Amino acid sequence: MNALRTLISLVFAALLIAVGAFPTGAAAQIGAKSEVHTEQVQARLLAWAPQGVATGAAASGAPGTVWVGLQITHQPGWHTYWKNSGDSGLPTELQWTLPPGVMAGDIAWPLPKKIPIANLANYGYEGTVLLPVPLIVTPEYKPGPLTEAMDIGLKASWLVCRQECIPQEGEFALRLPLRSSTALDGGAFEAALKSQPAELTGAQQVQVAGERLQVRISGLPEAVRGQALELFPETPNILLTAATRGDAPGPRSWTQRWDGAVWTADVPLSPDRADSPADLPLVLVTDDGQGWRADATVSGAWPAPAPVAAMSPALEAALAANAARGAAGGGPAVAPPAAPAAVPAGTFTWALLGALLGGMLLNLMPCVFPVLAIKVLGFARHGDDRRAHRISGLAYSAGVVLSFVALGALMLALRAAGEQLGWGFQLQSPLVVALLGTLFAVLGLNLAGVFEFGQFLPSGVATLQARHPVVDAGLSGVLAVAVASPCTAPFMGASLGLAVGLPAAQALALFAALGLGMALPYLAASWLPAVARALPKPGAWMDVFKKFMAFPMFGTAVWLLWVLGQQSGIDGAGALLALWVALALLLWALGLAGRTRWLIASVALAFGAFLAQAIGPAVLRGAEPAALQAQAAPAAGERWQPWSPERVQALLGQGQPVFVDFTAAWCVTCQYNKKTTLANGEVLAAMDAARVQTLRADWTRRDPVISAELQRLGRSGVPVYVLLAPGQAPKVFSEVLSAADVKDALAALKS
Known part of the structure; x- marks a missing residue:
């Protein structure tokens, strides 16, 4: 691939994104959204004002009412909760931001349904439900003469459950026209209000x-x-x-x-x-x-109430301290991880082979295909020049291997500094995703013939690729790794999971093996004369193939745009798409001749700068990490003690096995397992016989330390049950905990 194209495209993208980093007032409106998507639900903020707003309080001086509401569409098998959630769960909460003179009423809860789960039951909603809320517009609401809409903000939190439960939240905004009708979702509100109990x-x-x-x-x-x-x-x-x-x-x-x-x-x-x-x-x-x-x-006389089933005093005190510390913006110090230990030579050899095979399979991933296809085009360009093929193969392989090692070193360094990262961590940054997407969009435009770099670059710069083919091939390998990093091919997962816990030398060797595996097919092809002979001779077909390869480039750009949409929302993705249009206009204009070139290019540049300033911040908007919170001190003398990483390490250091229950008060499966398997006399006796210390990690309130541990175990919600023993791999159980599985695992500890 043309290295010069890569570098220049990246520079253009960086300039536009950098200009877009300056915030303006207009960006706040673009950042507002009325819809939030998760894997479990789709949540939308709706409004219903068939007569507008000004005909109420603003026009007559008497209070008026308009309706707003949060509509939640659940994926099959998932549910959220009614005002009384039943045996477990939490009701959906809505916090409104309204202009002075406008007040929000209570949720008009639609009729619930009973959701039985084993010997427990919840009250809630499945499918699609709308939670309508009346907004009372009082005479104190006095919009200005030029005000056309009422700004409404909502911060909503809900608990969505299946077997596991996941707390979620979203921030919504909409502008409700004051004088025109808003009745598009009237049918949904009428159905929800009809579902109210009489x-x-x-x-x-x-x-x-x-x-x-x-x-x-x-x-x-x-x-x-x-x-x-x-x-x-x-x-x-x-x-x-x-x-x-x-x-x-x-x-x-x-x-x-x-x-x-x-x-x-x-x-x-x-x-x-x-x-x-x-x-x-x-x-x-x-x-x-x-x-x-x-x-x-x-x-009649009520019988004596049962003792309140509350969390332990130590945990309750810790949660209160967490809340106070979070409000103050502080956080606890996180204990440094234990020093990584080297694995036996046999295990490490198998890990290297798995990494090599996983790297080879990365070439089958769609995100890598465009880069390799253009490298094949380079084969045809060199014709029968075997020396050029071999040099290109070695340079490409070096670029791939060095990039893998660099990414691995960066990931290990950041994880050692306390960051919660995984493979492909760089694509968690909206800036990196936007830059890569812009790069592929520009390369696609170049391959499609919209512009040529040689048309507006000095001849000495335009021929750099031809004069430095080794650098070009090496940078192609760097680009291939950049787009391959979010992919996790088979056999890669175990190797990567092992690498982050190894000493630096062994970990980097695994990353190098991954890179060698990815480069190996192209390296072998560059050194086998039969491959070069099998390709057609240079000719007109190369121009057709070049333009055809623009479409995989555009496809990769679309995929990266979708990734950005998951991070910055539909407004961020739309803003980047608009910037791409302006950039395409500029690149096309720079390829024109005469005065027309500079006239249209100047207009395109000014238009692009305006867009970058107005909507660019929406591209980079992302969630900020939550502050870390403290853990509760263990309560001595209790079977179930509060969990903390330090407590686990101390127990394991003493040679004592640990069983951890990651739970929450609103999790119905947690409550079921707690009342059945975890209360089973045989299970508890087996734990005592194996000298297992039982710890409980309570996730009733969000806890970043527990969240990080769940991520480490490959989970995103509760319940999670894990048995830890010195010198053994963690044993993670199913969400629906079986007494037989727990007893078998405990018996294996003693054998």
């Missing part, structure tokens, strides 16, 4: 009878009499959420019947009940999705 009038009664509640609800429509209803208490931890409908009352079952126009139910109380309310709001739902809400007065 209020029942009259006196509703709930009688406490021992460990059960006797419910009597009147005033329900005549059309639903005789139908079975589902019962949802708005107050958590009062009723047994997982109780099933039965024919007779039981410890885990409830019954219902109709006494004429009165619906009655006999429901067991929750064994974890810690409150004794005087009023109990209830929601009743039919099988076909109709619902009613009743405020019932509780009579």
